[in-house]
Amino acid sequence: MTPGPDRRWAELAREQEFLQLAEVRRQAEGWRNGLAGTTALLTVLVFVKGRDNLADLSPGGRVTAMVLLGAGFLCLLCGTLTAVRACYGRPGESVYLGGQALRRWTEREVARAGRLVITATVLSVAGVLCVAAAVGVAWSTTQDTGVPPEGGAARIAGR
Amino acid sequence: MSEGGGHRFEERYAERDLGEVAGDFRQRSGPDGRSVVLEGTCPGCLGRSVTRIPRGAPGAGTKGLLGRFGRRREAREAEAEPDLLETEVLFCECGYAHPEQPAEVAFRGCGAQWRVRPDDDGGTP
Incomplete structure (x- = not known):
């Protein structure tokens, strides 16, 4: 019998032992960038939510908008x-660096990564939709309190 | 490493799969506690073959905050050391430079590869 891909996997596993540090650095860099991106989500939400003062919303609209914003933030965070x-x-994941162990891990990881990409897409779209819905609620349920802006009231009082 | 009594030093290097082989193979923990050593007699050249399989990052890994949970997981995994003799394909690593061996080889031996045939009771020798 001639050797199949088993030798290739074993050689790859043997080589992996010497490449671990570079891989760890690359992974850490990716996670650092990803985590930094999550903090930017807060800024985006503040800009996107529209109305500055949710207190002007009707009580029902306020709760709805806040729930939608919270859900949107969570979805975007989890998606990222x-x-x-x-x-x-x-x-922190580690396996025995044998050819067959590496092969099985790779097969599992390929399937897992595919599922995660789909999950991330769904979560991100859901997050954006939630934030958009919150903006819609904020604009459509804002009550006109009839109170003039603070500066205007001061001028009237001082007249 | 290559001190087997019947070691056929004249065996020419050839990459070949010997299929499932029964033999005196055994698995033990490595001295560093993070590796496993598989040893036995190579069915190709009859030399003493010793293969060390370390535990490491498959594509990436770190020991940061999340690594604390990883360490707990590693501790569990270390307790239940897998039977690599049953799952891995072994390659001759008798350490001897057999005739016609290429200059750069990952496994220094006669080029044979095999799987260890499980015992009748389901375990490996």
């Missing part, structure tokens, strides 16, 4: 982390 996990793997 899921995408980073799909790209850079799970930190």
